[in-house]
Amino acid sequence: MDTIADQDxxxxxxxxxxxxxxxxxxxxxxxALSIVQADFARALSDYDLRAxxxxxxxxxxxxxxxxxxxxxxxxxxxxxNLVTIIDELAGRGLIVRAPVAQDRxxxxxxxxxxxxxxxxxxxxxxxxxxxxxxxxxxxxxxxxLQRILRKFRKLTAG
Amino acid sequence: MDTIADQDxxxxxxxxxxxxxxxxxxxxxxxALSIVQADFARALSDYDLRAxxxxxxxxxxxxxxxxxxxxxxxxxxxxxNLVTIIDELAGRGLIVRAPVAQDRxxxxxxxxxxxxxxxxxxxxxxxxxxxxxxxxxxxxxxxxLQRILRKFRKLTAG
DNA sequence: TATTGTTATACTCTATAACTATA
DNA sequence: TATAGTTATAGAGTATAACAATA
Numbered sequence: 001m002d003t004i005a006d007q008d009x010x011x012x013x014x015x016x017x018x019x020x021x022x023x024x025x026x027x028x029x030x031x032a033l034s035i036v037q038a039d040f041a042r043a044l045s046d047y048d049l050r051a052x053x054x055x056x057x058x059x060x061x062x063x064x065x066x067x068x069x070x071x072x073x074x075x076x077x078x079x080x081n082l083v084t085i086i087d088e089l090a091g092r093g094l095i096v097r098a099p100v101a102q103d104r105x106x107x108x109x110x111x112x113x114x115x116x117x118x119x120x121x122x123x124x125x126x127x128x129x130x131x132x133x134x135x136x137x138x139x140x141x142x143x144x145l146q147r148i149l150r151k152f153r154k155l156t157a158g
Numbered sequence: 159m160d161t162i163a164d165q166d167x168x169x170x171x172x173x174x175x176x177x178x179x180x181x182x183x184x185x186x187x188x189x190a191l192s193i194v195q196a197d198f199a200r201a202l203s204d205y206d207l208r209a210x211x212x213x214x215x216x217x218x219x220x221x222x223x224x225x226x227x228x229x230x231x232x233x234x235x236x237x238x239n240l241v242t243i244i245d246e247l248a249g250r251g252l253i254v255r256a257p258v259a260q261d262r263x264x265x266x267x268x269x270x271x272x273x274x275x276x277x278x279x280x281x282x283x284x285x286x287x288x289x290x291x292x293x294x295x296x297x298x299x300x301x302x303l304q305r306i307l308r309k310f311r312k313l314t315a316g
Numbered sequence: 317t318a319t320t321g322t323t324a325t326a327c328t329c330t331a332t333a334a335c336t337a338t339a
Numbered sequence: 340t341a342t343a344g345t346t347a348t349a350g351a352g353t354a355t356a357a358c359a360a361t362a
Binding site for chain 4: 050052077078080081103104105106
Binding site for chain 2: 153
């Protein structure tokens with residue numbers, strides 16, 4: 001028999017059709033993260049920043065003088081893929097590649113005043129967006145979520 | 159002054175250089191998820207399945223008769239991008255595109271016996287891997303993490 | 317020899333438009 | 340006209356190898 005009978009493909013409102021995957025914490029994390037990422041991208045679009053550019057800029061502002069290799073490690077991306085991100089931020093005058101006296105291979109990444117100001121504004125905006133998005137959780141839940149996620153990362157990260 | 163002095167680029171062990179982003183729950187989620195995804199992919203590689211292929215197969219097994227559009231919605235991917243995934247699973251004899259009598263545009267996705275068996279084995283393996291990966295958390299923490307993530311998704315998802 | 321930044325490249329993922337066959 | 344599956348394609352994102360300059 002090649003065809004499917006009526007009752008087999010019942011119109012059954014497919015709500016929660018992914019419940020067969022809901023046993024996996026990873027799946028729950030992925031679906032939740034995709035909501036957060038969309039909101040985050042919306043918040044940063046006002047400043048013409050992608051999530052990764054914002055992350056790079058924030059770290060450079062918070063820890064000036066890092067080299068590109070160190071920043072790539074911190075962001076867990078490849079050195080080679082960081083180049084265009086740094087190009088973009090430098091091209092907008094938000095950071096500079098400063099030469100390092102002792103080792104002319106390296107670039108010390110330094111924020112400009114404009115970069116510091118944009119980072120502060122973007123960070124405030126992103127934080128406000130996130131706060132609003134997570135308003136459906138209690139303070140205790142948000143704190144617990146953060147704590148558990150950090151604990152997990154700390155105890156599993158290579 | 160163009161160069162950076164010695165003390166400015168102190169060799170400061172860059173542990174936790176991303177702490178400037180740690181205020182964001184989304185960042186914590188992303189870093190945790192990347193650990194889970196790597197482990198998940200390792201578990202499924204024994205069965206030559208990618209995460210998305212496993213997810214598709216699992217849903218087809220759990221909810222036979224879904225159409226491709228319904229499955230794409232459940233997985234939150236584009237219909238067009240589901241085609242090659244279905245091609246792959248069907249090519250391996252794990253599922254079939256069964257014709258639907260009432261509407262010859264649609265395909266009812268049905269698992270084969272081989273598909274059901276592979277899905278069961280892969281699911282058990284993935285669950286074991288995840289259980290081992292999350293062993294660093296208490297039962298209460300795992301339960302709470304799942305609960306909070308689901309609550310968040312339920313209350314924010316469009 | 318090894319490392320830093322860079323380029324080139326390839327492979328995956330994702331998103332969009334347009335086509336066909338059906339309805 | 341609208342919908343289901345499909346094709347083609349373009350844009351991100353990601354990973355690897357190799358090169359020039361420097362250590």
